[in-house]
Amino acid sequence: MGAPLTGVVAIRDLPDERIAETLARHGFNITTAEARRVAELLGRDPTVVELTIFNTMWSEHCSYKSSRRVLKEHLPVDAPNVVLGPGEDAGIVRFAPGGDGDWWCLVIGHESHNHPSQVLPVEGASTGIGGIVRDVYCMGADVVGVLDPLRFGDPSGPKGRQSIAIARGVVEGIAQYGNALGVPNLGGDVVFDRGYEDNCLVNVVAAGIVLESRIVRSRVPVEARREPYVMILIGKPTDDSGFGGAAFASEDLAGEEKANRGAVQVPDPFLKRVLAEATKKVMEAARARGVAIGFKDLGAGGIACATSEMAHAGGFGVKLDLDAVRKALGHFPPAVVSCSETQERYAMAVPREFAAEVLRIYNEDFELPRIYHGAGASVIGDITLEPYYSIETAGGLVCSAPVEVITTGIAYDRKGAPRRRRFEEPALDPRRSLRDDFLALLASPNVASKNHVFRRYDSEVQGRAVLRPGEADAAVIAPLPGRSVGLAFAVDGNPFYGLIDPYEGGALAVCESVRNVASVGAVPATITDCLNYGNPEVEEVFWEFTEGVRGIGDACRGIGHLSHEGAPLPIVSGNVSFYNQNEAGKPIPPSPVVCCAGIVEDYSRCRSIRFKDEGSALYLVGEILDELGGSEYYRAIYGALGANVPRSDFVRERGLVRAVIEMHRLGIVRACHDTGQGGLLTALAEMAIGGRGDGELGFTLDLDELAPLGLPPEKLLFSETGAFLVETAPGIEREMLALCARNRVKLWRLGEVRRASRLEVVSRGASLARWDLAELRGAYLDACRPIFGVENTGKGA
Template sequence: MTAAASLRERAATFGLTVEEYDLLVERVGREPNALEAAIVGAMWSEHCGYKNSRPLFSVFPTTGPQVLQGPGENAGVVDIGDGLGVAFKMESHNHPSAVEPVQGAATGVGGILRDIFAMGARPFAVLDSLRFGNLDSPRTRFLLHGVVEGISHYGNAIGVPTVGGEVTFHPSYQENPLVNVMALGLLKHEDLAKGTMGAVGNQIVYVGSRTGRDGLGGAVFASADLSDASGADRPAVQVGDPFMEKLLLEATLEAIERGLVAGVQDMGAAGLVSSTCEMAYRAGLGVDMDLSKVPTRETGMVPMELCLSESQERMVLVPVPGREEDLLDLLAKWELDVVVIGSVAAHDRYRLFWQGEVVCDLPVDVLNEAPKYTREGVESPEIRAARERDLTDVPVPADLSEVLVTLMGDPTIASKRPIFERYDHQVMTNTVVVPGAADAAVMRVRGTTKGVAATSDCNPRFVYLDPFVGAAAAVAEAARNLACVGATPLAITDNLNFGNPHRPEVYYQLQQATRGIAEACRALNTPVTGGNVSLYNQYNERQPDGSVRTVAIHPTPTIGMVGVLPDVERRATLALPEGQHVLYLVGDHAADVGASQYLETVHGLEAGRVPALDLALEKRVQDAVIALIRAGHARAAHDCSEGGLAVTLAEMAVAGGLGLTVKVDAAGRADALLFGEAHSRIVVAVPVGHEEAAEALLHEHGAPFHLLGFVGGEEVAISLPRHDLHLSVPLPRLQDAFTRPLREALA
C-alpha cells in the first residue's frame, strides 16, 4: 500500500470524506501530505467552511443604510449615529460544553469577545442563550452548574457585563446542550478594523498566549456527532485565561486606535491556520510562515499541533508598513508574547516552513473554498403528523388558576435570577436595564443621549413543528423584545443550531428556517450581519441490544438582535409601575393552543399548528409600542410569548410587586385566550390620563388593541365573561412558583 493510498483511507481522521480527499487531490494536482490533509480537513469542516449551510445563506438580506459591516468579517457592525457603531456577533460552544461545561462555556465567552475587539470595538456586553435537558436530571444540573460557572468565571474576570440571554429546558438537549454567546462592542467609525493582510511584504505578527495542545481538532470535533466516546475528546476543549485576554484586548484596541495595524484576526476555530489563511484570502495574497517561530508552552510540539491548536487568547496582527517597531513596542508594554512568524507574499500560496523545509504548500483559495452541498430536504412524517394533529379533544382543565401557577413554575418560563445573579451585569456602569427587568437589556452610550438594546431569542418548539414560521417568529419576537424597551431594531446575528444535515429531515429544517429568517428580516428591516452555524447537534446513544438511537436537538436558530434608543431615558421595563395605570393588549387575542408551552407542560403534547405570523401586523404593533414608550405613554411593556397572555400578566405583576384586574372579553377556548401563544402581542401599562393620547397613537399606527383592565391589588385576577370564568391567584403564590425551580437547581 502506498503512502498516498493509506492517507486516502485515513481521510476521515482528518475530517474529510474519501470524495473530499479525491477533490482535494484534483484541485491541488497532487497527493497532499498528512499536515496538508489535516489543514484542509479543518478548513473544510462545517464549523469553518459552512459547506452544508452556505448555499442556503443567499436568501439573507445583508445590506442597509444601518450596516457598516456585513457578513464575512469577525463581526457585523451597525451604525447608531454620532459617528459610532456597534459590533456584534453570536457564536456557539456546544460540543465543548457537553464534555467539559466549565471550560467549554468560559472559552465560548473568550472567543466571541475576541471577535468583537478584532473589529476595533471595545466589548461592553455579553448575552448567553442556553439550552439544557430536563431540569430534574442529574446530568442537566451538572451541565447547568458548570456552564453558569464558566460564563461567570470568564465574563466577571475580564470585566465585561453579562446583561441578558435566555434559558430553555427540553429533553432533546439532554446530552447535547447549547451554549450560544453573543457579544457587543462600541467603536468609532474610523476605528473599524478588518481581518486582512494588507500588502505584499507586510509582516505577520503572533501575539498573546503561547500555543499548547489544548483545543486540538476543535473545529472538526464541533462538526461531528457526539457519541458515547465524546468524553475522550476533552483535549479538543480549550482552557481559557481571562486575565491574559484582558491584556490582549487592551493592546489590540490601542494598536488599532493608534493606526498601527493593517489587519487583525482572532485565532479561533482551527487556530493559526484559519486566521492566517482567511486573512490572506480576503487580501487575495499568499503567506510564508515559519512554524518554528511560534511560541509554545509545551515541549516537543510538531507542525500539526502548532497549526491546529485552538489555545485561547491569541491574535494575528499585520503591522502598517513602517510602523512595525511601534507595534512591537506597544505589545511588549502589555507583556504579551510577540513574534514575527511570517510575511505576506505576492504568490497565492499558503506556505508553511518547519526547520528550513516546506511542510505545507497549498493554494489559498483551495483552503477557503470548501465544497458546497445542496441536499434534498424532506419533512419528517412524524413531525408533520404532530403539527396536523386535531386538538379539539384536548380538555380544558377545570382549574385554570392552577394551570397559571404550574406554568409560572415551568423551568423554561420560571425566573432565571438564580443564574444571572451570579454574573456581574453592572461592571462598566453602563447597564441601565438589568437581566430579568425587561424583554431586552439596555446600555447607555456615554457622551450621548443614546441607548443600545440587545436580546437573543428562539422558541425551539415552534421551529420543530414548523421551521419556516418558527424561525421567522424568532426574528419577530427578538424585534418585539427590543420594541418593548423602546428601541428600534437594527440588525441580527444568528446562531443556527441543528442536527446532522445529512439526514433529510434535518436539512429540511435548516432549509426552511433560513427562508423564514430571511422573510422576517426583510419585513422588519433587520439585515443579517453575520453569525454562526452549529450542526451535528445530536447524540448517538447505544441501546441495550447494541443498536444506536440518534437523539437530535430541536432545531434552534437563535436570533441575536441589536437596537437603538435615541433617548435612553425614554424606555420601558416589564414591571407594573406604581401609581394608577391601565393595561392594554396591543394586538389581538389568541385563538388556539397549538404549539404552546401550556400544551406541552399541562397536557404533555408537542403538537398543533404554530400560530400564523402576519409580519405586516407585527411591524405595526412594534412601531406603535415604540411610539407609545417614546411619547411617555407607556411605562411598562412585555410581549406575549411562552405561556401566553396570562403568564405575561403574571410576570409583569411579580416583577412590579403589584396585582392587576383584567377582563378578556373575546371568543374562543378559555385556555387558548389565557395561554395561547399568538404572535404580535404586547401588553402595555399606560398612566391614567394618557389613555386618549395612547389610543390615538395606536390608531395612527394601525395597531389593533384591547383595553384589559387596571393595575392594583395583591393578586392577579383575570375574568373571561363569555365563559363565566374568573381566575384569582395571590401574588406571593405566583412569586414562589416563579422563583423556586432554578433556585433549587442551583442550590
C-alpha cells in the same frame, strides 16, 4: 520554495480503502473523495500539515459546505445601515453620529459552542464566550456586552441529574469568563427539553462599539504593496489544546465524548483582558503614526487558517517560519503548531518598520511573558507580494501552495424532504383548576424567573447598564457617556414552535426578538442568527434547516427595516451548527436562535416591565388567536405539544412594533411587556411580580373585555400569539386608540393597576381564580433555584 517538502502523505496513487485507513490513522474527518480533491488542487500528494488545514477548512463549521447555498438564497444581509455583513469575524452596523462625518458602529458576532460544552461544560461554555468576544475585539471594537441563549435537557427527565450538572457547569463557565474579562452580561434565555439531554446548546453573542474610521479589517492591508509587512502572532503560547476543534464541532458526539476532550480548548479571560488593553495601545500607536494594519483572531484552524485568510483577503501571500512561534513546553509536530486552536491568540499584519514598537507594547509595557508563562508577541513571518502560502520549519517545508488553493471552499448540494408528522390539539378539560394550573405553569422551568442565573453574571461592569437582564424584555445600555442613545438586545428562539412547523420556528424567533427590543422602545437595527440543527445529511433534518432559514429570511424582509423604508432588517452575523443529536441519532428540536439589536433614541424612556403606579391604565396592544401549539401551557399542563402553532403575520408584526415604539417616543409608557411564552396571564403576573421579584401592585383581568375574540378563558389566557401589554397614565385612551388605528393594530383597555397585591381573573361578574402576589412570587422565583444552585431571592435588595 527551495526547501524540500516534508511529511508528505500518499493519496493519489492509493485505492479508496487505503486512503480511508490513512485518514483514520491521522484522525482526519474529511472523506476520501475530499482528500483526492486536495491532492488534485495541489497537483501532488499533500503534506500532513496541508491535510490538517483542509480537514479544518472543509469542516462544516468552517466551510458552511451544506448550508451556504441556503443561507445565500434566503437571508437578507444588506441595508443602508450595514457597514460590514457576514463574512469576517463579526458584522457591523452604524448606530449614532460620531462627529466629523464619522459614525459610531455596533459590532456583533453570534456563535455556538455546543459540542464542547456537552463534554466539558465549564471549559466549553467559557471558550464560547472567549471566542466570540475575540471576534468583536479583532474588528478594533470595545466589547460592551455578551448574551447567552442556552438549551438544556429536562431537569426532571430520566437524565435530569446530568442535565442539571451540565446547566450548572455552563453557567459557571460563562460567569467565570465574562466576569473576569469585565464584559457585562446582557441576558439570554434558557429552555429545557428532553430533546437536548444528549446535546446541550450554548450559543453566545458578543456586542462591541467602534468608530467607523477605526474599524480594523481581518486582512493584510493594501499598503503592503508599498512597504514590507510582517505577520505577528500575539498571545498565549501555542500548545496542542483544541487540536481538531472545528472538525470536532462538525461531528456528532455519540460515544466519543471522552476521547475528544483534547479538542476542547482552554480559555483564559485574564490574558484576554491584558491583551485587549495592550492592543488598544497598539491601535493608538498605529493611528498616531498613520500606519495601516490587519488584525484577526485565531479561531478554528489556528495559525494556518487565520494567516492564509488574512493574506487571501488582501491579495497577498505569507511565508511563515514555524520555529518562530512561541510554544508551550513539550514537543508539538508542525501540524499541531500550525492548526491547534490554542485560545487567546491573534495575528496582526504590520509594516516591518512598526513591528518593534508592537512587540515592545505587548512584551515590555504589558509584560506578557512575565505575567503569563510563555505568552508574548513575536514576528512569525513575512507578507509576500506573490500570493503564495508557505510554512517552513528547520526540517523543511511543511506547506507550500498558492493562497487561493489553501482557501478554496467546498460546497454540497444537500437534499431536503419534509418530515411527515400529524399534530393534534389536546381536548381542554373544563374541570381543571385555573388557580392550580397557573401556579404550575409559573413554576415550569421554562417560564420561571432566571434570576438564579443572572445573579451569577456581572451585569454592572463598565457602568453602562440602563435595564438589566430580567428587568425588561430587552437589556439596554447607554454606550456613549453623556449621550441619550441606547442599545437594546434580546435573544429568542422557541424550539417547540419549530417542532410543529420549522418555518414558523425561524420566523417567530425573529418576530419575538424584534418585539422584545421594541418593548423597551428600541428600533430594531440588525439580526444575528445561530442555526442549531441535527445531521444535514439526513433529508428531513436538512428540510427543517431550510425551512427555518426561509422563515428567518421572510421575517426580516416582511417586518423590514423601520428606519429605512423598503429595506429589510439585515442579518450581519451568524453561525450554523449541525450534527446536534442524541446517541441514537435523533436530532435536537429545530433550534434557530436569533438575536435582535435595536437602537433607542433616548434611553431615559426605557422602562422596566414592573407595574409602576396605582390607577394606571393597562392595555393589550394586538390580538389573541387560538394559537397554543407549542405553548408552555399545553406542555406543562396537558403534556401535549398541540397543533395550532402561532402563525407569523409580518404586516401585523410591523404595525405592532411601530405602535409600541411610537408610544415610547411620546413618553406615555410606564411599563411594557410582550406576551410570549406562557401567554397573557403569565405576562400579567410578571408585570405584577417585577424582575426583582418585589412588585406590590395587582390587577383584575375581566375577560369580558376580550369577549369579541371569541375564545374560551384558557385560550385567552395562555395562547402565545405575540402582543404587548402596556401600562400608561390614565385618561389617554383616545390618543392610544388613534395611535393604534394609525398603525392598524387592535387595542383593548384591560383595566386599572391596583394597590391590592393580588392577581384575579373574572368573567361575567364571577371570579375564575385569584392569587396573592406572595404565592405567585413563590412559584415564579423559586422554581429554577434547585437547578442552578441554592439561592434565596425575593424580598430584599
